[in-house]
Every structure is written in C-alpha cells, then in structure tokens.
Amino acid sequence: MKRTCCNDRPSARAGAALRRAGFFGLLLLIGAACNRASEPRYGDPDDGETVSIPRLKALADRSDATEIRQELRIRGRITGNDCFGEFYKTLVVEDAYGGISLAIDATDLFYGYPFGYELTVRCNGLTLCEYGGKLVLGTTPTDDGPGRIAAADLPRYLTVSPADGTRPEPRLRTIPEIGTEDIDRYVRLDGVCFPDGGPWCAVDPETGRHTTTEHRIVDTEGHTFTVRAASTCTYADEPVPSGTGSLCGIVDFFNGKFTLRVTDCGALFVSAAAPPRAYP
Structure with a gap:
C-alpha cells in the first residue's frame, strides 16, 4: 500500500478530505431543507456573546458537570481531530487564550472539521464536564466520562469555515x-x-x-x-x-x-x- 507523508501539503488524503467535507456539508444543507417543517430552527452562529475559552471554563462549578444555560459561543481554530486516529471522537479547539476538547459521538470528524479550520461552538445546552481534573465540553456525563454530542446535533452547535489558509502555529x-x-x-x-x-x-x-x-x-x-x-x-x-x-x-x-x-x-x-x- 502506498504511504503518504502526513506533512506533505496538499496530499491526496487532504484533497479527498476536503471533497468529502464539501459533500458532507451539501448533505447537511439538503437535510435541513427537507426537514425544515419538523426540525427545530437554530440561531445564527453570530447570535449571543463570544467569550474566550478560559472565560467559558470559568463557568464550571465544583460539581462534575455544569450545564451552560446562556447564549454564549466560543470561536477558535481546530488543532486536534481524528485525521490520523490521534483524537478518537474528539475535536480540540483553541483561541488566543486557551483550548478545550469537545466530546463528540462520531468518527471521521476530519472530513467535516479539518485541522486549522475555524470553529464556532454555540454552547447553550452543552455541559462542561470535569474528567480527571480537566474540563471537557460535551453533554451530561455518563459512567464512562463526559457525554458526547450526538452526530445529528452537530449542526446545532458547530459551525466550521476555512481560516486564512495558514496552518495553526504551535x-x-x-x-x-x-x-x-x-x-x-x-x-x-x-x-x-x-x-x-x-x-x-x-x-x-x-x-x-x-x-x-x-x-x-x-x-x-x-x-x-x-x-x-x-x-x-x-x-x-x-x-x-x-x-x-x-x-x-x-x-x-x-x-x-x-x-x-x-x-x-x-x-x-x-x-x-x-x-x-x-x-x-
């Protein structure tokens, strides 16, 4: 099997990922249009107040789970996904002040949420979960840890867009x-x-x-x-x-x-x- 260096840009894998990302987005748009009469309508990604990731984390109380009940959003760049199997069912997003992991009940997330893309997360209805001393953004915790955002709910909470064409700098x-x-x-x-x-x-x-x-x-x-x-x-x-x-x-x-x-x-x-x- 031919092996492709993951640091080559653009690679065949990256091109395929972007093509599938476009197809994935098209399916979401079609599905939204077909179900508009029965599905809930979600707000614009710019609705509510944009806060830094540390400020969002500061909302967590001393319990294992803190549900967010305010119209807040965070916005940053994706610095971790499952493109190379490194972050299973997880996205990591980082702004200028901090980072946070998102627990998601889906795989092959890199097709729709590529490394370096800008991600807006509408936080109302999500839960800050304390797990091993770290805060994770997801849903109500389970016995296995932070609850994962259902794949069907991703359009409700996440909006992704290309960034400025540069890779995030560590x-x-x-x-x-x-x-x-x-x-x-x-x-x-x-x-x-x-x-x-x-x-x-x-x-x-x-x-x-x-x-x-x-x-x-x-x-x-x-x-x-x-x-x-x-x-x-x-x-x-x-x-x-x-x-x-x-x-x-x-x-x-x-x-x-x-x-x-x-x-x-x-x-x-x-x-x-x-x-x-x-x-x-």
Whole structure:
C-alpha cells in the first residue's frame, strides 16, 4: 500500500478530505431543507456573546458537570481531530487564550472539521464536564466520562469555515514551562529525544491489538516529559523518531499528570528516517 507523508501539503488524503467535507456539508444543507417543517430552527452562529475559552471554563462549578444555560459561543481554530486516529471522537479547539476538547459521538470528524479550520461552538445546552481534573465540553456525563454530542446535533452547535489558509502555529514551550494554562493547547517542544525507542504503540500479546502507549522524552537539560500515543493512531507500528528534534502536540492532563498527544503527525526530527506516516 502506498504511504503518504502526513506533512506533505496538499496530499491526496487532504484533497479527498476536503471533497468529502464539501459533500458532507451539501448533505447537511439538503437535510435541513427537507426537514425544515419538523426540525427545530437554530440561531445564527453570530447570535449571543463570544467569550474566550478560559472565560467559558470559568463557568464550571465544583460539581462534575455544569450545564451552560446562556447564549454564549466560543470561536477558535481546530488543532486536534481524528485525521490520523490521534483524537478518537474528539475535536480540540483553541483561541488566543486557551483550548478545550469537545466530546463528540462520531468518527471521521476530519472530513467535516479539518485541522486549522475555524470553529464556532454555540454552547447553550452543552455541559462542561470535569474528567480527571480537566474540563471537557460535551453533554451530561455518563459512567464512562463526559457525554458526547450526538452526530445529528452537530449542526446545532458547530459551525466550521476555512481560516486564512495558514496552518495553526504551535506555541513554543520548554518542558518546565508547561502548566495548567497549556491544557488542550497546541505546543511545540524543541531539542527533545526518545531515549528508549520502540514503536509508537505496543501490541497486547493476548489480543494482538495495539494499546495506548506512553513514551518518555528528554530535553538537552535532562528534563523529562510523557508523550501519549493513542492505540488508534494510523502510524502505531512505526518507530518513534531517532535523534533529536521537535514534537508538536496537544497538552493533555489526567489525574494530576501532564502528557503530550501528538497531533497532525507533528514530529520534526531531522535525523530521523522519516516523520510518522499516514495510510490513505
């Protein structure tokens, strides 16, 4: 099977994604027109007040779930999706002040919500869910964690549009600098290496399936950090990069522990044979 480097732009996968995104949008428009008589009418994406992501998070009370009952919206760029299997049923959106994950009950989200596109989220009716010390935007929590927004409800809450044609720029951080304000933000760590090697994801010997795997990275001053590779990532069998380079990803947090989750195959190692690859 031909392998296409995920950092090539434009790629055949990206072109197909955009074509399918247009088709997906057309289906939504047709469906909305056909069901206008029976389906609820939703407001314009510019209705209500636009607030920063940190301000939205500040609405959360001390319970596990805070339903939003105000006409508020957030607007930012998509910095995490499931294009390479890295964020299963999740979108990550970031504005100039912070980031947040959206829990969504759908897959192949990257077709309709590509990396770098602008996303407006109408928050009235959604729920801020506390999960492992991190706030996630979704619906009423379940026993498995934050409730996921139903696929049929996405047009109600989400509006996506192309940005200015540039890719989102990760914020340069050092390992000691990473803190709570960086949770769900797109960052870059320079001068790091994977001292232990191995594939991005280990394989469970009993089931033969990939498992979510944590790797240790070290910077030139000896600081360490954890990189978490999802079992669903399309490059699970490939080795982590050798040598020293840069990693781009989303800062995650769970039960007091920070990790970096690679997004958009963001491994830039000059001495490596190749960055992670995706399979079209």
